[in-house]
Amino acid sequence: MERLGLGPEESLAQNPKLVYGRMTGWGQDGPLANSAGHDINYLAITGALHAIGPKEAPVPPLNVVADFGGGGMLLLVGVLAAIFEVRISGKGQVVDAGMSDGVPLLLGSVYTRLAQGSWLDQRESNLLDGGAYFYSVYECSDGKFISLGSIEPQFHALLLEKLGLSLDPLFQNQLDPDGWPAAKEKLASVFKTKPRDYWDTVFACTDVCYGPVLSIEEAFEYEHNKARGTFMEIDGNKQASPAPRFSRTPQATPTPPPRPGEHNKEVLSDWGFSSADIQELEE
Numbered sequence: 001m002e003r004l005g006l007g008p009e010e011s012l013a014q015n016p017k018l019v020y021g022r023m024t025g026w027g028q029d030g031p032l033a034n035s036a037g038h039d040i041n042y043l044a045i046t047g048a049l050h051a052i053g054p055k056e057a058p059v060p061p062l063n064v065v066a067d068f069g070g071g072g073m074l075l076l077v078g079v080l081a082a083i084f085e086v087r088i089s090g091k092g093q094v095v096d097a098g099m100s101d102g103v104p105l106l107l108g109s110v111y112t113r114l115a116q117g118s119w120l121d122q123r124e125s126n127l128l129d130g131g132a133y134f135y136s137v138y139e140c141s142d143g144k145f146i147s148l149g150s151i152e153p154q155f156h157a158l159l160l161e162k163l164g165l166s167l168d169p170l171f172q173n174q175l176d177p178d179g180w181p182a183a184k185e186k187l188a189s190v191f192k193t194k195p196r197d198y199w200d201t202v203f204a205c206t207d208v209c210y211g212p213v214l215s216i217e218e219a220f221e222y223e224h225n226k227a228r229g230t231f232m233e234i235d236g237n238k239q240a241s242p243a244p245r246f247s248r249t250p251q252a253t254p255t256p257p258p259r260p261g262e263h264n265k266e267v268l269s270d271w272g273f274s275s276a277d278i279q280e281l282e283e
Contacts, residue, residue, distance in 0.1 A: 008020045008022070008094045012092060012094075015092070016090075016091055016092060017086050017090065017091065017092045018092040019079055019082040019083050019086065019092045019093065019095065020092065020093070020094045020095065021075050021078065021079045021094075021095045021097065022094060022095065022096055022097065023071050023072070023075045023097040023098075023099070024097075024098055024099070025037040025038070025041070025042055025066075025071075025098065025099050025100060026042075026098055026099075026100055027096055027098025027100065027101055028096045028098070032100075038063070038067075039060075039063035039065065039066040039067045039099070040060050040063070040066075042066035042070065042099040042100040042103055043060070043061075043065060043066050043103060045100055046100060046103040046104050046107065047104075047107065048065060048066075048103050048106075048107055050121075050123070051107075051110065051121075051123060051129060052123070052129070053123055053124075054123060054124050054130065055122070055123050055124045055125075058123065065103060065106065066099040066100070066102065066103050067099065069102065069103075069106055070099045070100075070101070070102025070103040070105065070106055071097060071099040071102055073102075074097050074101075074102040074105065075095065075097035078095040078097055079095055082095055113126075113127075125177070127151070131177065131180055132151075132177075132180055132184075133171075133180050133183040133184035133186075133187050134148055134149075134150040134151065134156055134159065134174065135148065135149050135150070135151055136148060136184060136187075137213060138187060138188055138191040138192075139188070139191065139192060140191055140192065140194060140195050140196040140198075140199060141192055141193060141194055141195050142195040142196055142197075144195070144196035144212070144213065145196070145212075145213035146191065146196055146199050146203075146210065146211070146212055146213060147210065147211045147212075147213055148187075148208070148209065148210060149209035149210075149211075150208055150209050150210075151209070153174070154207065155207055155208060155209050156171075156174050158206065158207055158208050159208045162202055162203060162206070162208060163187075163190060165186075165190075168186070170182055170183045170186055171183055196212050196213075199212070200212055219231070220238050229241050232253070232254075234253075234254055234255070234256050235256035239254075242254065264278070264282075265278055268281070
């Protein structure tokens, strides 16, 4: 935009109420500001990448955390907040959305637990990183996986009841991390005895806090997703439906993107070309 002469300074001079959004990896200043980077790098310097994955090595969680969560979503929030503030002050401003700034905001609860002494700075050792046997992923006999999130006592008790393990001494001190490895090993052996569909019949629609780990293709056809209309098909392609949902102003169904050349006549006419000119160009 600066190369076009349309940077924030020039634009705000033309329209003082303008909100100018800028999303970068490292932010507008600092030692790394002019360096290239990607989602994995922004996760790396904030501690997020170190915290994700098994004990052996960190695992990149796709590019949804820094790019889309710490970047796109927070840019959206910043622009909307600044637009709302214009109504009060009458003045616009620049929104500096650095992805490496956004990731720590998403990690707020982890930093809180760390400050409280209830988070170990190592992978697969904590309540929400796969360390706890009741908040983890398990393989089934067919090679597919299930997820458990039975944190609260009543959900944990129901999990044990469903598995016939209510009296097993391994599971009597739920929040004692010292007992998690042995309990996790026991659950792993239990879940490995049956296919994923079997565990679906045991846990689905209960308060165990359970979900089958579906492939992307499977997710399109999952009963709950279909009932909710979570996905839709546009021009033969599956995609997410608009979210969140609004009660009074529901979203319209998205339309396909224009095909190359689809609006040539409309655009050329708008630019002043005659019908004869357009016909000649087409020929």
